[in-house]
Amino acid sequence: MKIVFIAYIHGVGGAQKQSVLIANAMANLGCDVTLMILGAIKKEFEIDKRIKVINIEKKNSRVVGIIDEYFSIKKALKNIRPDVTISFWLQPIYLVAAMSKKIRGKIIYSERCDPSNSHYSGLRGLIRHFSFKKVDGFVFQTSAARSFFSKKIQSKSIIIPNPVFIDKTIRRSLRDDGDIVAVGRLHPQKNYKLLIKSFSLIEDKYPSVKLKIYGGGEQKKDLDDMIKKFGLSHQVLLMGESDNVINEIKDARLFVISSDYEGMPNALLEAMSIGLPCISTDWAPGGVSDIIKNGKNGIIVPAKNENELARAMDNLLSDDKKSKMIGEAAKESMEKHNPNKVFEKWYNWIKKVAGKNEEWA
Numbered sequence: 001m002k003i004v005f006i007a008y009i010h011g012v013g014g015a016q017k018q019s020v021l022i023a024n025a026m027a028n029l030g031c032d033v034t035l036m037i038l039g040a041i042k043k044e045f046e047i048d049k050r051i052k053v054i055n056i057e058k059k060n061s062r063v064v065g066i067i068d069e070y071f072s073i074k075k076a077l078k079n080i081r082p083d084v085t086i087s088f089w090l091q092p093i094y095l096v097a098a099m100s101k102k103i104r105g106k107i108i109y110s111e112r113c114d115p116s117n118s119h120y121s122g123l124r125g126l127i128r129h130f131s132f133k134k135v136d137g138f139v140f141q142t143s144a145a146r147s148f149f150s151k152k153i154q155s156k157s158i159i160i161p162n163p164v165f166i167d168k169t170i171r172r173s174l175r176d177d178g179d180i181v182a183v184g185r186l187h188p189q190k191n192y193k194l195l196i197k198s199f200s201l202i203e204d205k206y207p208s209v210k211l212k213i214y215g216g217g218e219q220k221k222d223l224d225d226m227i228k229k230f231g232l233s234h235q236v237l238l239m240g241e242s243d244n245v246i247n248e249i250k251d252a253r254l255f256v257i258s259s260d261y262e263g264m265p266n267a268l269l270e271a272m273s274i275g276l277p278c279i280s281t282d283w284a285p286g287g288v289s290d291i292i293k294n295g296k297n298g299i300i301v302p303a304k305n306e307n308e309l310a311r312a313m314d315n316l317l318s319d320d321k322k323s324k325m326i327g328e329a330a331k332e333s334m335e336k337h338n339p340n341k342v343f344e345k346w347y348n349w350i351k352k353v354a355g356k357n358e359e360w361a
Contacts, residue, residue, distance in 0.1 A: 001031045001032065001083050001084070001350070001351065001354060001356050002031070002032045002034075002080060002081065002082040002083045002084075002105070003023075003026055003031050003032070003033050003034070003082060003083065003084050003085075003086060003350065004033075004034045004035075004036055004077065004080055004082040004084070004085045004086070004104075004105075005019055005022070005023045005033070005034070005035050005036065005086050005087070006036045006038065006073065006085065006086070006087040006089070006092040006096070007019040007020075007035060007036070007037055007038070007087065007088065007089070007092075008037070008038050008039055008089060009035075009037045009045075014112065014162070014263065014264075014265060014266045015088040015089065015112045015263075016045065017045055017266060018088065018110075018112075018162055018266075019035075019088050020035070020045040020046075020047055021045070021163060021339075022086075022343070022346055023035050023047070023048070023051055024046075024047065024048040024051070025339075025343040025346065025347075026343075026346070026347065026350070027048045027050045027051050028048065028050075029343075029347055033048075033050070033051045033052070034051065034052045034053075034054060034076075034080055034082070035047060035051050035052070035053050035054070036054045036056060036073065036076060037053065037054065037055050037056065038056050038058070038069065038092065039056075039057065039058050054076050056069060056072045056073060056076070066091075066095075069095065070095045070098070073092070073095055073096065073099075074099055074103060077096075077099065077103050077104050078103050081102075081103070081105070082104065082105040083105045083106065083354040083356065084105050084106045084107070084108055084350055084353060084354045085104045085105055085106070085107055085108070086107075086108040086109075086110070086350070087108075087109060087110070088109075088110045088112050089112075090109075090128060090131075093107065093109045093131055093132075093135065094127055094128075094131045097130075097131040097132075097133075097134035097135065098131075098134075105354070106136040106137065106353050106354050106355075107134060107135045107136050107137070108135070108136065108137045108138070108139060108349075108350065108353055109132070109135050109137075109138055109139070110138070110139040110140075110141075111138065111139070111140050111141070111145050111263070112141065112263040112264075113261065113263055114145075114261035114262075114263075114283075114284045114285045115145055115148045115149065115285060116148055116284060116285050117261065117284070132149075132153060135156070136156065136353050137156055137157070137158075137349065137350075137352075137353035138153055138156055138157035138158075139157065139158055139159075139160050139346075139349065140157055140158070140159050140160075141159070141160070141161060141162065141263050141264035141287060141290075142159065142263075142264060142285070142286070142287025142290040143159060143287070143290055144285045144286035144287045144289070144290070145263070145285050145287055146159060148285055158345065158349050159290075160342060160345045160346060160349070161264060161269075161290070161291075161336060161337050161342060162264045162266055162269060162337060162342070163337055163338070163339035163342040163343065164266075164269045164270060164273045164334050164337040164338075164339070165339055166273045166274070166334065167246065167274075170246065170247065170250055170274050171250075172250050172251060172274060172275055172276075172327075173251050178209075178251050178252045178253035178254075179209055179210040179211065179212050179252050179253065180199065180209060180210070180211045180212070180252065180253065180254045180255075180256055180313065180317075181211075181212050181213075181214065181248075181249040181252040181254070181255055181256070181271075181276075182195060182211070182212075182213045182214070182215075182255070182256050182257065182258065183213075183214045183215060183245055183249065183255075183267035183271070184214075184215050184257075184259070184265070184267055185215045185216065185217040186213075186215055186216060186217030186218065186219040186220050186223060186238070187217050187218060187219060188219065188260075189259055189260055189261060189262075190215075190257075190258065190259050190260075191258045191259055191260050191281070191303075191304070192213055192219065192223055192258060193222075193223070193226060194258045194281075194304060194306055194309065195211070195213075195256060195258035195309070196211070196223070196226055196227060196230065196232070196236055197230075197306045198258070198306045198307075198309040198310040198313065199211045199232070199235070199236060199310070199313070200230050200232060201306065201307070201310040202310050202313060202314050202317070203232065203235050205314065206317055209235075209253070209317065210235050210236070210237060211232075211235060211236045211237070212237050212239050212249075212252075213236070213237070213238050213239060214239045214240070214241070214242055214245050214248065214249070215239075215240075215241060216240055216241045220238060223238060224238065245267075246270055246271075246274065249271065249276070250274055250276075252276060253277070253316075253317060253323065254276070254277055254278070254279060254313060254316055254317065254323070255267075255268070255271040255272075255276040255277070255278045255279070256278070256279045256280070256309070256313065257278070257279070257280040257281060257283070258281050258309065259280075259281060259283045259303075260281070260283055260284065260303055260304065261283050261284040261285070262283045262287070262288070263287070264287060264290075264291070268280060268291065269291070269334065269337055271330075272291075272297070272298065272330035272331065272333065272334055273330075273331060273334040273337070274331065275327040275328060275330060275331040276327055276330065277298070277299075277316055277323045277324075277326045277327040277330070278292065278298040278299070278326075278330060279298065279299045279300075279301065279309070279312045279313060279316065280292055280298060280299070280300055280301070281300075281301055281302070281303040281304070281305075281309065282300050282301065282302055282303050283303055284303070288300055291333075292330075293333075295326075296326070296329055297326060297329035297330040297332070297333045298326060298330055299312045299315075299316065299326070
């Protein structure tokens, strides 16, 4: 089975990571896999040597660049003639949907963001609507994301969670002086300003606890300025990016996601997989409830509500027994994210959409 993945591999984001992981898994199962990388390449993830890599660089301005990109993708697909073309990004789907099925094969689109975001209103929304008529199969990470779309699209879809690779060698030391941690790029979507405000409401009660935020990005200066304004330079630390962030955060007391919207955040899944007590905002489009059962294996608070987030952090910091119970339940709940189970779902869905009959190995 010939599969082409079209991706942007220019950072450490979740979609980039999942594209490479799924592509690697399909190559390992004997599929003929090509990874078509658009734009600059920043290889943060190891690509299986059996995968053919094609780089399509954008050389011109936005409009001309998109036209060049279209013809470059089309030329490459003509040479490959894949059974299925897959992308986790909308722009490649727009372009591929405009091509003949003989060239690009069937199309699978995996939704990774908030489909209700205003970014998809107006012209973008119209383009998405008409492009999706050509898509043969959809993969959603959560039931909430799938429910946004029409019954017709839902009938051509499947829900597949992200895989979580659990390092069995990682051992947490259950300390009562650990910190609060957050992981993700410094971007408005992550709403770290909310997290910092919420922490400022409880920091007097927990003078030895620090808030450590791991990640790099465009908001670094804004967040630095905010931390200084609140007088929290010694308690709130921007740690930058880490090659082994799970090892950096394993002894934390709490893991917090303060995002306004997410797909299925890998950082949350990985934190839960090692037994960290986790708190998450109820980010759009509502998929957190597919991961966290509130009060059992984590805590969910309303999005954009600093008082509720502060209250949740205070509750777990002040109740070690409850915190430990939630951490243990979080670890147990990650079994459905076992990589073999996830890759099996992907393989079976791809072959179903492609009309192939290979059996899962």
